[in-house]
Amino acid sequence: MERGAKPKAKIEARPPAARKSRKGDGSTSRQLERRLTEALEQQAATSGILHAISRSPTDLDSVFRMILENATRLCGASVATLWLFDGELLRSVAHQNASPEFAEYLARARIRPSRETTTRRAALERKTIHVADLLSDPDYAPPEFQRKEKVRTVLSVPLLGQDTLVGVVTLWRREVRPFTDRQVALVETFADQAVIAIENVRLFTELQARNRDLTIALDQQTATSEILQVISASPSDVQPVLDAVAKRAARLCEAPFARLLLVDGDVLRGMAEYSLDGMSQPRTSPLPLKRTSINGRAVLDRATIHHDDVVPLLDSEYPDAPNARRLGLRAVLAVPLIREGNAYGSIFLWRREPGLFSSDQVTLVETFARQVAIAIDNVRLFRATKEALEQQTATSELLKVIGRSAFDLRPVFETLAENAVRLCAAERGLIFRFDGQLLHLAVGHNVSAKLREFFERNPIAPGRGSNAGRAAVERRTIHNQDVLSDPEYSYGGHKVDPYRTVLAVPMLRGTELLGVIVIYRHEVRPFTDNQIALIETFADQAVIAIQNVRLFKELETRNRDLTEALEQQTATS
Known part of the structure; x- marks a missing residue:
């Protein structure tokens, strides 16, 4: 006997039968x-x-x-x-x-x-x-x-x-x-x-695991935020810390001038300075990050550079310190900003007369350097924590919408697209559903009527001619940093809306393609790893929502069929 739907019994009116015994x-x-x-x-x-x-x-x-x-x-x-x-x-x-x-x-x-x-x-x-x-x-x-x-x-x-x-x-x-x-x-x-x-347990377990991961991450980042607030009074802006350190270093080390420089690619840029006489020093161009400059050597060697008189060394050791003679530098002290092996820049003090800084002064500046490095990490971690908290809030909101939308995917998709655009600094957010052959637009956020009409009239076939189609074929995230530089790209959407950088993430249940999430920017600006991971998390949650709706509908259908069967049997009896 094969599984399958069974025909319902047909009930026909019959003439009254003769009374039996x-x-x-x-x-x-x-x-x-x-x-x-x-x-x-x-x-x-x-x-x-x-x-x-x-x-x-x-x-x-x-x-x-x-x-x-x-x-x-x-x-x-x-x-x-x-x-x-x-x-x-x-x-x-x-x-x-x-x-x-x-x-x-x-x-x-x-x-x-x-x-x-x-x-x-x-x-x-x-x-x-x-x-x-x-x-x-x-x-x-x-x-x-x-x-x-x-x-x-x-x-x-x-x-x-x-x-x-x-x-x-x-x-x-x-x-x-x-x-x-x-x-x-x-x-x-x-x-x-x-x-x-079985399917319910699988979905519930996945959802529970995701919630547990998010809770652990939130707890860890909340604790990190509390610790960072203790370490620094300026968790979101390093500039007040730089200014304070420059002022205190100059005063306590009796240096007429102090400057803090931070690494920016292959150069060092001056970010804060302080002069004891109140006279501002001329701004210098970014210094090359080389061992042939005083601060460059301190950063690259991750070691304090301390000379009682730098003038005899300018030609042989520091040819890339052109302002040293012009400014009258003699005694110099450059201390790298190091934390956990990372060099973020340096603190630079100098005097116009020869003579070493005292060991206490050197130790103090090295302590300042550690504090600045902590402050820099503090700001970076704070910003990363803020971004992560916003992402976690968004994922939590999405989970709540999933819980409330047992039979309707549209609120889930709309919340997902809106959060994806906001948290990833994208111009548009699109969610496509796959019908087995083509990707059809289900929801668009911040999409004009003209653009929506284009996508609806031009469903996307899996293939390498579009980002969504490529994600569908390859069953993986596609990050196209510039569609105009992609020789394989042929989909005409960018002619309606001039997008450049595109991120397409497939919604997969195992290897089964359910749809694709797409966000994009009008300028060439790649999405970060965290932003890509966030959209991949949203894709996982969208899959759970789709499966939840399917399960609820199956359960509702089964209950309705059983109820009808019981009613028919009751009526027959």
């Missing part, structure tokens, strides 16, 4: 009562299983036990087993009324889909297998344990999720007594409920 009426009444009782018991069982699924979203064992207990009781089976498929082998995960020897066998059994037993054949053929007498059927070669267990009538029903084998549920009797059509249909319903429970 009281004995006949009593027999018919008892049959109707039995059928009604059976239907009510089956309805109660399926409702109880659905309740268990909703009550214990992560506990499959109790759901499996309830399914097997109800299956054996309502179908009059001797033993029931439930197997799960891992893509290669079936393993038993639950059983009912198994003997100790059979339970021991099930605990170690790993079987492949084949034609040897009903369980294996149901897995192989992806359909219900019902054998009236296993020992009399020439197509089967039951193992020895089945003979010892006196297995005769067997029913095996596959657990199927979108034509994908999930597992098998098997019932058998020790006498030759075939299962009724109603009993077969009931076990098939139980199999569908087992699939829903």
